[in-house]
Amino acid sequence: MKIKQFKSIEQLENSLVTDIVKIITDSIENYGDARILLSGGSTPINLYSTLSQQNINWSKVKIGLVDERFVNNDSDFSNEKLIRKNLLKNYAKDALFFEMVYSTDNEKLNLELVNDKYSSFMKRLDLTILGMGSDGHTASIFPNDLESERIMNTKNIGIYSTKAPKFPFNRITCSKEIIGNSNDIFLFITGKTKFNIFKNSIKTNVPISYFIKEYENMETYYTE
16 A cells, blocks of 8 residues: 655645646557546545646546536536536646436436446546545445445446435446556545544445555555
C-alpha cells in the first residue's frame, strides 16, 4: 500500500495534477487516447477545476464516472453535473464525457445502456480517481448492502445498481474489477478521521479494504 502524504491540500492537488497530466499524455502517445474514470463529491472539485486549465490534447481524452446517483443530470446530487461544472470547461471542454444516467424511468434499461457505453473503459482503463466516505465506502460500493457485497466478492466486470444508506438511495457503480483493471488508481482522502478509517479498514472489512488488499496499483494521496 503506497501512501503519499502532503503538508497541505495545495501540495497534494499540485502533485495529483502533475501525475494525472503525465498519465493522460503518455496514454495518448501510447494508445491514441486516454481513458479515465472520475469520482464525485466535494473533495476533488478544486482538483478538477485546476485540471481543466491544463493545455493538453483533451479531445483525445475519454472521461467516465466511477459511480453516479440515479437522478436527473441537472440535480444537485448528480456527479455528472459536478464534472461538467468543474472540469469540462477551459481546455478540458473538448474532452469526450460518458454519463451514467440515460433514463431515470427505467433502471434496468439504464444499466444496459451504461454497460454498452462504458465498454471502452472495460477494455482499457488508464486512470481511476477514487474517494472514500466516512463509512469506508468507495465508488458506490457500500457496507451492509447486498449488491455491494456481491460486487466486492466476485470478479464480475460491469456496471451495477446498489443502495446507499442515505438519500439518494439508488446508485450506479463500476464494479470493483473495472476499477482494479485500471493501470493506475489514485485514492484522494483528506482529514485524520478518514485516514484512520482507511488505516483500520482491513480490520473493519469495509469496502475500501478490498481495494487495499487486492490492488497494488492503488496509491493514496493524503493530507490532514
